[in-house]
Amino acid sequence: MSAAPKLFACPKDTAIVLLGTGVVGCALLRLLATPAASGLYLVGAANSRRQIANARGVVPTQVFAALGASTLPRDDAALLAALDASGASCRVVVDATASGEEAAQHAAWLAAGFHVVSANKAATGEKLSAWQDLHRAAARGAVSYGDAATVGAGLPVLSTLRRLHACGDRLLALDGVFSGSLSWLFNHFDGSRPFSALLRDARAFGYTEPDPRIDLGGADVARKLLILARSAGHALDVADVEIESLVPPQLRDIDMADFLNRMEELDGEIEARRAQAAREGGVLRFLARLDERGRAHVGLTQVAPTHPAARLAGTDNLFALTTQRYQVQPLVIQGPGAGPEVTAQALLGDLLTLRRNVAA
Numbered sequence: 001m002s003a004a005p006k007l008f009a010c011p012k013d014t015a016i017v018l019l020g021t022g023v024v025g026c027a028l029l030r031l032l033a034t035p036a037a038s039g040l041y042l043v044g045a046a047n048s049r050r051q052i053a054n055a056r057g058v059v060p061t062q063v064f065a066a067l068g069a070s071t072l073p074r075d076d077a078a079l080l081a082a083l084d085a086s087g088a089s090c091r092v093v094v095d096a097t098a099s100g101e102e103a104a105q106h107a108a109w110l111a112a113g114f115h116v117v118s119a120n121k122a123a124t125g126e127k128l129s130a131w132q133d134l135h136r137a138a139a140r141g142a143v144s145y146g147d148a149a150t151v152g153a154g155l156p157v158l159s160t161l162r163r164l165h166a167c168g169d170r171l172l173a174l175d176g177v178f179s180g181s182l183s184w185l186f187n188h189f190d191g192s193r194p195f196s197a198l199l200r201d202a203r204a205f206g207y208t209e210p211d212p213r214i215d216l217g218g219a220d221v222a223r224k225l226l227i228l229a230r231s232a233g234h235a236l237d238v239a240d241v242e243i244e245s246l247v248p249p250q251l252r253d254i255d256m257a258d259f260l261n262r263m264e265e266l267d268g269e270i271e272a273r274r275a276q277a278a279r280e281g282g283v284l285r286f287l288a289r290l291d292e293r294g295r296a297h298v299g300l301t302q303v304a305p306t307h308p309a310a311r312l313a314g315t316d317n318l319f320a321l322t323t324q325r326y327q328v329q330p331l332v333i334q335g336p337g338a339g340p341e342v343t344a345q346a347l348l349g350d351l352l353t354l355r356r357n358v359a360a
């Protein structure tokens with residue numbers, strides 16, 4: 001891969017490797033080629049099968065072609081070596097995969113002094129012990145973990161919660177719609193098209209997880225609820241969240257390709273629920289709730305058309321934060337909660353914050 005002279009017009013202070021060149025990773029590559037990303041330079045990129053690395057710099061717009069031509073085997077160590085060889089003072093691994101294996105490495109990377117910026121929720125939204133390890137590792141490595149993309153695709157909800165927590169405010173309850181894909185699906189599911197057809201569209205628009213059962217099964221929403229609760233100081237674990245799955249038992253354990261061919265099997269049950277809700281004057285929304293007694297639940301709920309969740313559009317997420325100081329009226333954050341551009345912007349925002357903090 002040839003060096004990129006234009007990139008070196010900026011100080012080489014922040015070197016990046018990018019894991020994952022799917023919809024989010026690609027959108028980030030586009031942003032890295034814009035002036036907003038001055039001072040950030042890419043030294044490696046990988047998908048699940050191939051990688052490229054060059055400590056002197058990789059041109060973001062050439063990553064696809066270079067990966068296509070690459071014969072380098074997948075090896076995270078070689079990517080970390082490129083970060084080290086770059087000489088940059090700030091070395092960052094960006095995780096835009098949905099891989100549990102990569103997420104399991106975040107703590108080790110932090111402990112070794114690499115910053116991590118992640119859209120992947122598997123490290124922070126699953127086991128509480130992993131969350132705790134990660135925060136200990138970041139302290140040990142004196143580095144930061146950027147996670148703005150993991151909740152609300154970068155809506156300012158985690159930053160707000162953390163600021164309230166730092167001010168001594170206490171989160172009492174959390175309510176809302178935490179999934180962009182499920183929001184989009186139920187905002188459009190009016191009986192005119194089968195649910196499975198809408199799901200194919202949501203997948204094509206890049207709103208769903210690589211395996212849409214992670215969305216439909218409630219796991220993605222539960223992860224976000226856990227990330228939010230933990231960021232507000234609540235030590236919640238996976239077993240503390242009651243999850244209602246929309247995936248019927250016969251579709252849960254088959255491989256993803258089979259599931260994608262059999263999505264029509266979702267239609268009967270979900271259309272019956274929609275029709276029943278409509279007969280009773282309501283609509284379906286996939287809601288998340290953490291109540292004041294620490295009970296957490298995610299699942300499909302029938303709501304009245306006047307309910308705030310019934311008035312969302314597109315991929316809107318809605319986060320209603322009830323805290324000691326926002327008790328009479330919750331603090332509400334609403335906006336698009338999925339999609340490549342907004343998610344990549346959240347990653348870029350974390351990278352720029354890191355760069356600023358390291359320079360300060």
Ligand SMILES: NC(=O)C1=CN([C@@H]2O[C@H](COP(=O)(O)OP(=O)(O)OC[C@H]3O[C@@H](n4cnc5c(N)ncnc54)[C@H](O)[C@@H]3O)[C@@H](O)[C@H]2O)C=CC1
Nearest residue numbers: 020021022023024047048096097098099119120210338339
């Ligand atoms: N799509 C969205 O709106 C949002 C996505 N996210 C998160 O962003 C992440 C990526 O999502 P998408 O781009 O939609 O998925 P995608 O399926 O389009 O892309 C995933 C990429 O990761 C690569 N990959 C898988 N395992 C890998 C490994 N071990 N090493 C390197 N690359 C590997 C795949 O080859 C692919 O390039 C997920 O964790 C998702 O939860 C977060 C917020 C919003």
Ligand SMILES: N[C@@H](CC=O)C(=O)O
Nearest residue numbers: 179180181208209338
């Ligand atoms: N699949 C997720 C993408 C963002 O996290 C969602 O639907 O919200």
